[in-house]
Amino acid sequence: MASSPRAHDLRAQLDALTTEAFRPELADIDQLPTEEIARLMNAEDAxxxxxxxxxxxxxxxxxxxxxxxxxxxxxxxxxxxxxxxxxxxxxxxxxxxxxxxxxxxxxxxxxxxxxxxxxxxxxxxxxxxxxxxxxxxxxxxxxxxxxxxxxxxxxxxxxxxxxxxxxxxxxxxxxxxxxxxxxxxxxxxxxxxxxxxxxxxxxxxxxxxxxxxxxxxxxxxxxxxxLGKTYGNLMVDVRASNAKLRARSRRIVALATGAGEEEVEAALAATDGEVKHAILTLLAEVDGPTAARLLAESDGHLREALAAARG
The missing domain is CATH 3.40.50.10490 (Glucose-6-phosphate isomerase like protein; domain 1)
Known part of the structure; x- marks a missing residue:
């Protein structure tokens, strides 16, 4: 059965695409050892x-x-x-x-x-x-x-x-x-x-x-x-929705501030678990409400809020 003009046009369009190109050198890939196929695939991915x-x-x-x-x-x-x-x-x-x-x-x-x-x-x-x-x-x-x-x-x-x-x-x-x-x-x-x-x-x-x-x-x-969602390479806006993320929140606050475990826990408790706010309370030595205000005024950018707190 002859193909329709539309089908012929579609095939021509696909033939012109790099992502659709046929590679004759790989025509026997199904006969290669698994490790060799993996090696070829890895080289392509690179x-x-x-x-x-x-x-x-x-x-x-x-x-x-x-x-x-x-x-x-x-x-x-x-x-x-x-x-x-x-x-x-x-x-x-x-x-x-x-x-x-x-x-x-x-x-x-x-x-x-x-x-x-x-x-x-x-x-x-x-x-x-x-x-x-x-x-x-x-x-x-x-x-x-x-x-x-x-x-x-x-x-x-x-x-x-x-x-x-x-x-x-x-x-x-x-x-x-x-x-x-x-x-x-x-x-x-x-x-x-x-x-x-x-x-x-x-x-x-x-x-x-x-x-x-x-x-x-x-x-x-x-x-x-x-948008200020990180502080350096730390995810300071992370949402602590499970045990793993709560542990990550504590670790992020510690990495950003150098504070000990008890200080970190207290800072997170004072800021309802908000990592960015907790970091600001520790680095700028302000309370939770002040940290929230400073971050609101800086559109959530922690470095700007920290600079404002330090005057």
């Missing part, structure tokens, strides 16, 4: 950080723009389909426990909704309208940022999210793994990480997924550093 390094200026420019919007109260919204969407949801879900972000401050949207986290939702990635509807539900504002994520750089859901966000004045970032992508072209900040063809042809959960994870880590982590 290419990813270098590919990310080539795009650091673009990544840094995007992060500065994101941080500026978030400092005004804006949200960071990731939008993607399949693996790309799952990586966005993952990064967003890790921000509350790591940086104590407010509910809804960092959001992950995946084409097809929560069900698509564990199963394919037929046709969801092909709909720009679906992306617009998901963003409309968030009541997007010009202070928000939308990061469209797509390995191919041609996924309609991701492109539609960026186009709609731009139409309402929000900041947009397009993260793709092919050069000359429609997604990057549609965004204010285009980031294209080209790590080469995959070990398994077209399996973009591999190098492309790793590249996306590294860049999303940078976007969220460095933005939070810029």
């Amino acid at each position: 290419r990813v950080p270098a590919a990310v390094a080539e795009r650091l200026p673009e990544i840094a420019a995007a992060i500065d723009a994101v941080a500026e919007r978030m400092a005004r109260g804006g949200r960071l919204v990731y939008a993607g389909a399949g693996t790309a969407g799952r990586l966005g949801v993952l990064d967003a879900s890790e921000c509350p426990p790591t940086f104590n972000t407010a509910p809804g401050q960092v959001v992950g949207l995946i084409a097809g909704g929560p069900e698509a986290m564990v199963a394919s939702v037929e046709g969801a990635e092909d709909s720009k309208e679906l992306a617009q509807g998901d963003l409309d539900a968030l009541k997007l504002t010009p202070d928000d940022t939308v990061v469209g994520i797509s390995a191919s750089g041609r996924t309609p859901y991701a492109i539609g999210a960026v186009e709609h966000a731009r139409s309402v004045g929000a900041l947009t970032v397009g993260l793709a793994c092919n050069a000359g992508s429609a997604l990057a072209a549609a965004a204010d900040h285009g980031i294209e990480i080209v790590a080469g063809p995959e070990l398994i042809t077209g399996s973009t959960r591999l190098k492309a997924g790793t590249a996306q994870k590294l860049v999303l880590n940078m976007i969220s982590t460095i933005t939070m550093i810029r």
Whole structure:
């Protein structure tokens, strides 16, 4: 049966993508010893950080723009389909426990909704309208940022999210793994990480997924550093929601201040377990309410609050 013109066009589009390229030298990979396959895969993975390094200026420019919007109260919204969407949801879900972000401050949207986290939702990635509807539900504002994520750089859901966000004045970032992508072209900040063809042809959960994870880590982590969510390399806004994080909170206060165990416990007790506040009470020798006021006046930046306390 002859293929339709649309199917022929789609195949031609895929043939042109680096992430979809066939590597004939790996055609017999299934016949290799397991350790050799692992060695080959590891060597491929090692290419990813270098590919990310080539795009650091673009990544840094995007992060500065994101941080500026978030400092005004804006949200960071990731939008993607399949693996790309799952990586966005993952990064967003890790921000509350790591940086104590407010509910809804960092959001992950995946084409097809929560069900698509564990199963394919037929046709969801092909709909720009679906992306617009998901963003409309968030009541997007010009202070928000939308990061469209797509390995191919041609996924309609991701492109539609960026186009709609731009139409309402929000900041947009397009993260793709092919050069000359429609997604990057549609965004204010285009980031294209080209790590080469995959070990398994077209399996973009591999190098492309790793590249996306590294860049999303940078976007969220460095933005939070810029927003004062860390003190040096310490997670001073960590949310102590379980025993492990409570132990980590005590350790962070100790590392930041050099205080002993009893002092740390007393400082955390006096500040309702707020790590940043506890550190300030110890370093600036102020009480809990004063620490809270100083941090509020400095928009949560501990170094600024400490400087103000010391006059």
